[in-house]
Amino acid sequence: MTTPRTSGFGPGLRLRHSRDFSRLRxxxxxxxxxxxxxxxxTRPDGSCRLGLTVSRKVGGAVQRNALKRFLREWFRLTIGELPPHTDISVVARSNAGNLGFSDVREELKCLAHPGSCHGGQP
Structure with a gap:
């Protein structure tokens, strides 16, 4: 018997339309x-939403899907620490294919804790 998840990555937390991605860019x-x-x-209302872009340049299907799972899990675990009413789009670069969950969490901690980004300031 499995226990139900208390939080997930439902449709209300996803960026799903190309116009949303375009607006972010x-x-x-x-x-x-x-x-x-x-x-x-930042949006005037609503919860924090996440959109992912992981192209074939990152690697094969196994690598891409694993990276997307890690990114969604990072978001699920840190949504309470992220700025409210914010849309976030994460675009994976070609060298992201071999990252593990701890690597993803470490690299993206700057979004929940401004000032800890190595590659730029939010």
């Missing part, structure tokens, strides 16, 4: 890290 703040380019855009 055009009007959002851009942060460069070693393995990711992160776009942030």
């Amino acid at each position: 055009q009007g959002g703040r851009k942060i460069h890290t070693r393995h990711f380019v992160i776009y942030l855009l």
Whole structure:
């Protein structure tokens, strides 16, 4: 018997439309890290939402899907520490394919704790 999850990554927490991604790229703040380019855009209402872009340049399907799972889990665990009403788009660079969960968590901790980014300031 499995226990139900108390928090997940439901549709209300996802960026799902291309217009949302375009709005982030055009009007959002851009942060460069070693393995990711992160776009942030504050909205007037609603919860924090996450959008992921992981292309085939990152690696095969196994690597891409693992990286997306790590990114979603990072978001699920840190959503309470992230700026409210913010859309976040994470674009994986080609060298991100071999990252583990601890690597992802370490590199993205700057979003929850400003000033700890090595590649840029939020």
